[in-house]
Amino acid sequence: MAANKKGKIMGMMQFSNDLRRIINETHEEAVRAQSREILPAHYMLAILHSGKNRITDFLESEDVDLQRFESFLLADLQRVRIASRSEDRELPISMAARDVLDRTALEAENLGAKTLEVLHLFLALLQRAGDSTHRFFVELNVDCELLRSKLLYHRDFFNLEELLLSDTPSTDSLFGMSALGNDNDASDGDDEEEESGEEKDSSEFCIDLTGLAQSGKLDPVVGRARELERLTQILCRRKKNNPVVIGEPGVGKTALVEGLAQRIVSGVVPRQLRSKRILMLDMNSVVAGTKYRGQFEERMKNIIDEVSKRSDTILYIDELHSVVGAGAASGTMDAANILKQPLARGFFQCIGSTTIDDYRKQIEQDAALARRFQKVELDPCSEEMAVQILLRLQPKYEEYHKVRYTREAIEACVALTQRYVAERALPDKAIDAMDEAGARAAVCQWHESERVRVIANLQEVAQGSLELLSGDDEQYASMRQQQHALGLELEYASKECQENGNECVEVTEETVAAVVSMMANVPIQRVQASESERLLQMESVFVKEIVGQDDAVSVVARAIRRNRSGLRDPNRPIGSFLFLGPTGVGKTYLAKVLAKYLFESERNFVRIDMSEFQEKNSISRLLGTTPGYIGYEEGGQLTEQVRHHPYSVVLFDEIEKAAPEVYNVLLQLLDDGRLTDGAGRVVDFKNTIIIMTSNVGSRALSEFGAGIGFSTPSRKENLCERERKYIEDALKRQFSPEFLNRIDELVFFNSLTVDDMEKVLKIEIEKIRKRMGELGIQVKLTKAALAYLVKEGYDPKYGARPLRRAIQRYIEDLLADALLRKSALESVVIDYKEGVGTFIKQQRTDRRLEGVH
CATH class of the missing domain: 3.40.50.300 (P-loop containing nucleotide triphosphate hydrolases)
Structure with missing residues (x-):
């Protein structure tokens, strides 16, 4: 009856991806050990050989020598070893191994889990007295019951609580451990596995910055020694060891974290950080595709679970403010609330980065989230430091654009962007100017080669036209002359292009000025002028x-x-x-x-x-x-x-x-x-x-x-x-x-005299002439009209403002009436007469435009 009950439990419960992988690898362990059948010791070897996982982390925390454990298991298997077997042959499962699987199901049921995990398999191995795993701990004078209690007590440390209470098996591993296909042990879960298979692999949500640093794909980081030291100190703390980098856009927040990754790869970090990996989380990818309630929370929990498994992993969340409200819907939690508890318990380490405004509006408003992070403030770098940064980046941009930057061009990138691109911060805007200047120089070189191609095509057209014309035709002589001119121009352009092609194009201060002029929408003459x-x-x-x-x-x-x-x-x-x-x-x-x-x-x-x-x-x-x-x-x-x-x-x-x-x-x-x-x-x-x-x-x-x-x-x-x-x-x-x-x-400032008012009047009348000239109308004023305007517009108490009103009343009103009555005006003369005031003395209409509206 007990056996039947165990079998029913096994059939009702579903294997997790990790446990399914361990069971499949058990066969390989048995083949390598040249055993007749699969034994309980092979399960334990598969757990030890699966890489760093929760069980091995726990055993190491209990000072268990894993190499000694492995040697003990292999020595115990020597007793049942045979001479040789075919690796293609399927090995039978021993009764002892089947009993371990049954005990695994009972452990899961007793703990209230609905999915069989590796944890349950290890607990079952500890329970079988006389088996290799149990005897190893007995020889070490370790109480297996006490070990079991410690493991269950510390399961929150491994972030297993969510998995034990989960209704569905975990999705694929963050580190690329794909779920296995269907097997006999999970034949009843085909539909669930098919649905789970539609989910993205979790590794698609992260970028390994230390891996990029190892392969030399990250740009060098110059300076920022004080900020890097502060970042390192926070990460080495025992508690609240989660830094958040705060600064204006473009000051180098992401570059600071990339600099830490480069230091880790180079080994220029304290002992606690030497084996760490920095994974950058893309929150947009995590949110994308979560159509149903609970999908986003499941993804986030799985990511946190995978990072928590690996004590050597630091999660980096760029634009940390985006986690507030991310994935939230009616009746669900956002990413910030999902992160709070694991961060508070120290399940994993996290680095965040955000702008000053977003930190104040999003993070500081949530005090529970803000207290989990320690601030690292990043100010814009100085112009001198920006020049040093560009000099370090210079070889990479020269190699990419196939150009050469002069020292003056590098300094101009910093000086001109600092002056004319005010809304952005150094060094980002200077790097952008450097990059675009290199692109501009490369494009100009391409235009030269394109010019050669166009001239060559024109010469071919001229040659074809010559073949259609007779030798005595006048057009033939003209075309012959054009072909000769095109040939000379092609020869000159080809020679010039070849010389420039052999030489590396130089990016000068003028190139940078042209780029900054386009970036800031400022006339290039102003940028270049001293x-x-x-x-x-x-x-x-x-x-x-x-x-x-x-x-x-x-x-x-x-x-x-x-x-x-x-x-x-x-x-x-x-x-x-x-x-x-x-x-x-x-x-x-x-x-x-x-x-x-x-x-x-x-x-x-x-x-x-x-x-x-x-x-x-x-x-x-x-x-x-x-x-x-x-x-x-x-x-x-x-x-x-x-x-x-x-x-x-x-x-x-x-x-x-x-x-x-x-x-x-x-x-x-x-x-x-x-x-x-x-x-x-x-x-x-x-x-x-x-x-x-x-x-x-x-x-x-x-x-x-x-x-x-x-x-x-x-x-x-x-x-x-x-x-x-x-x-x-x-x-x-x-x-x-x-x-x-x-x-x-x-x-x-002095008050304006009559002579000054005459000068002001001439300036204002010239503005009117310019505006009317754009309409094709010439405007002239007689001396009498000018004198009258000065007289009417002069008031030493109010300066030039009365003159402005006089021009509107006595000049602009007349012109407006004339324009409305005669749409085809060509010229207007304005005069003044005592008792009449200003009037249009003479106007000429373009007869050709009369009646045209």
Whole structure:
């Protein structure tokens, strides 16, 4: 009856993949031992020879000498050894071996498992008194019952609890141990095995970084010694030994882990890490294809189980924040919750990497997950370190692109990307520029060979045309001449291509400039132009656009040249200025022109209207809301713009209208060149020009009819000492001494005279002519019309703004009416007459276009 019960249990239960593999290998063990039949000792040998597994790990933890165990089993089998047998013949299973399998089924039933595991087989071998396995431990004075209790007590250490309670057999091994096909022992599980076979092999979910390092497929890692040491220390801890690398995109988080893999392969690590393997988990592959509830959790548990089996394995999860919510559905757990318990119990080691923002939004919000990891912060590398990194990578890119990089090109990759590709971090953006520059040089060489091919094809066409023409035809002579010219061009191009083909193409600084120009969408002329040339030409360029403010332009230009020449404190902004003067004299316009000239685009002009920051709590709009408030993720109005455009002109318009608390925030910016936003990020202002505008003292001073050129017939070139002191006293009453002391220059703007207004008018009229010229219409103004516009638009209290309104009223309105009435206008002359105002004196219509709409 007992035998029948065991047989029924065996028939009802299913073999795991590992146990099926052990049983199949048992036959090979018996053949190698030249035994008559399969004995219990062959099961134990198959377990020992299957590589590192849970049972061998447990025995080693109990100080069992596995080699001695193997020798004992082989010696015991010598008693039943025969001379020879055919390996093709199927060996019978002995009664003792069958009894072991029956005991295996009983062990599984007693433990509440629904799948037969290798653990149950080992427990059955321990139970059979007199067998080789039992006698070995008896000779070692080891109590088999005590050994069994320890194994069952520590089964959580091996991560077996999930397997013992699993409803289905485990999927294929993470390390490539494929499941066996159907056999007699599992004939009842055909459907389940077929369904399981549709699952991906778990090895497809991971990439062996140490294997790639062993084969030399990883790029070298330069520097980062401090971060690598911190990473190593955390991995060598007894508990909470799971590091997470945090840094901005492109700083080299993945490269840091690859550097650790290279150190492990080279043996330049502590003893605890020398035999480790680093497997990088692809979370997207794990989630892909999980259609039904529970499939994702099963995959994750199987992966964790396989990693836990191997004490020499470290799991690396890139983009660690992706595990939060991954695979989650109604009634299921996400990957983060599946990882928490195994990490807490130390079943396996894990390295994560993520960005600062994603760590704050995803990982820190889950305190239970965050405390399982130790942070390793990775800052962007310096320009000097980036150059060293590119020099180490240079041979690999030269070999791939078949080019040669000059030292100047390497340095340009770092300098130009740091200047023009502000939204990305070093060294990633410099490596991208280096790679694309090599590709550009290789493509240019291909274009030369393509040119030779095109010329050769044209010559063949010309030869075919000659054969169709007669010798006396004029076309024949012309075609003959063209063929000769093509032959000479082909000979020259082929020779040039051959010379370039024999020589390695050189990547120069100009090649890098062209690539960075495309990456940053900046005109190549700007990228290639020397900054020193632009700085020296500032006054000559600005005075053409800024009317009547030569002194202010000169002060700003001198200060910027002084600071950019290297004499300034490198931890402060390029320059900080306070523009003083009445409204409408060009303070804001000078800031815009400065941004466009120095930083290539008005996109690098950040304007903050300080009239919007009159409340004490409005500081949060500049720096960003503190965590917990609505809009926290959006960042600050000032810090976000400078973070994405670090080379900018920052204008604080009408600074005196802001709340006094805002001035205190600007102290750190002016002194240290940095601000900390609401999210805790440090924003760098070292490459910005800070400009503040103010009307403080101007209104009161204008009432005296003097100073800063207000309504005086002839403006003084320099402010007198009394006028300057009056304005400075007004500034001291408005701003604190520590604020004024941090400003590089006080720049005084004069009011505009009548002569200045005439120059401004000519500039504005020229803009109108240019716009109308694009429509094919010429616009002219008489002297009377110009004089009338200056008269109507001149108001020393408001500067050039009234002139802008006068142009709209007396010029643009007339042109708009004329355009609507006569769609085919060719030219317009605008005049002025007393009592009539401005009018169109003469207009000519293109008769050919009349009636055409």
